[in-house]
Amino acid sequence: EAGVTQSPTHLIKTRGQQATLRCSPISGHTSVYWYQQALGLGLQFLLWYDEGEERNRGNFPPRFSGRQFPNYSSELNVNALELEDSALYLCASGAPLPQDYYEQFFGPGTRLTVL
């Protein structure tokens, strides 16, 4: 079974530009989660999409946005890039389980560098 895939692996942009990151969840999973992992800060929750809708977002400015497509793949867009946006962006997919908990499975991440 294929895992979560993300593209591109690396992305280099300059300040003020826009970045688009992509994620394909595990087959059968309807939820996609986006996280930012900046150096020394741990994983910070960005966005959660399920069934095509944004369900929750973390404490990030509106220039972080995204969407989920009918095939459950997802896109994260970061507008007006700032130097501090440089981080590893991780996508995870998950599906609700009968025991009333979620397991999230992560993709390899996209390393965004803003110069």
Place this chain on the structure above:
Amino acid sequence: RKEVEQDPGPFNVPEGATVAFNCTYSNSASQSFFWYRQDCRKEPKLLMSVYSSGNEDGRFTAQLNRASQYISLLIRDSKLSDSATYLCVVPNSGYSTLTFGKGTMLLVSP
């Protein structure tokens, strides 16, 4: 108290040692917890889930103390390949999102 707090380490241990990490959490309503393992510059991978008082999987044992709001991870007979950062993870209300601790780094030496 921070939502999820872990000692960042690093914990330096020799092969074969037993090592334990603790994690404290603030949300007393949380029912399930997770330990993820993250290798350097790699994605986190689910190591163990903890629902009731604890869980054991081979050399790894996770225990939950609800009264004190902490979770522990015990690794017995450490291997070189156990070197990684261990992330404590607590679901938020409704389990829709997870809060990750910053992780505890483990370095196992020969």
